[in-house]
Amino acid sequence: xxxxxxxxxxxxxxxxxxxxxxxxxxxxLQSGQVLRVIATDPGSVKDFDAFAKQxxxxxxxxxxxxxxxxxxxxxx
Amino acid sequence: MSDSKKLAIIAxxxxxxxxxxxxxxxxxxxxxxxxxxxxxxxxxxQLLRRKLNLQVTPLGNPGMPMPMAMDKWFPVLGTALPxxxxxxxxxxxxxxxAKGIASVEELRDLALEAEVxxxxxxxxxxxxxxxxxxxxxGIEYGGAATFFEFAGESDICLFI
Numbered sequence: 500x501x502x503x504x505x506x507x508x509x510x511x512x513x514x515x516x517x518x519x520x521x522x523x524x525x526x527x528l529q530s531g532q533v534l535r536v537i538a539t540d541p542g543s544v545k546d547f548d549a550f551a552k553q554x555x556x557x558x559x560x561x562x563x564x565x566x567x568x569x570x571x572x573x574x575x
Numbered sequence: 576m577s578d579s580k581k582l583a584i585i586a587x588x589x590x591x592x593x594x595x596x597x598x599x600x601x602x603x604x605x606x607x608x609x610x611x612x613x614x615x616x617x618x619x620x621q622l623l624r625r626k627l628n629l630q631v632t633p634l635g636n637p638g639m640p641m642p643m644a645m646d647k648w649f650p651v652l653g654t655a656l657p658x659x660x661x662x663x664x665x666x667x668x669x670x671x672x673a674k675g676i677a678s679v680e681e682l683r684d685l686a687l688e689a690e691v692x693x694x695x696x697x698x699x700x701x702x703x704x705x706x707x708x709x710x711x712x713g714i715e716y717g718g719a720a721t722f723f724e725f726a727g728e729s730d731i732c733l734f735i
Binding site: 511512513514515516518519521522539540550553554 | 599602603606607608674675676677685689
């Protein structure tokens, strides 16, 4: 089984677009499904943490590899 | 009454740089589940025009970074030359695109899509002789009392 149900590439986008696109993508998912987001905005690390805390969606992963950031969020 | 948090913003400025805070904050707040309303008054009404022509100006703004270190060799008076504002605005928009920053039009569309309620100040609409047809569809018109109706119940209230 894949570690996520859907992927969103927000590379090259700056604040607040990665969060807005993520919110939109999550709306289309079922509760419990996982969205993986790829971003290049360094500010997104704190923003995804804050987004998860405030919306109740669970941040399963927040990692960085060579300037690219990966997040996995489970829809609540 | 819904139990979601509420954000109330007054948008009073009509330049390209000042167009961003109300739209960035309102779209993000909406994504976080806030019920969000923006009251546009005075120059802020420019942000509701169907066709936006927002500009930045280095005039009277020592904090604005100039491209190619122009501020080092270019006299301040030069920034007042005809056409300079359009050139600076074009450069700013180009830089924003290159950095993956959304256009004001795009953020405004996202705000409408996220059901951010936008209210045009009726008094300034009259003052500046705007027609409702000059402004985008899907907005409301009201006065100060309309603002307080939701601002009084807001968790966050910003004057921009």
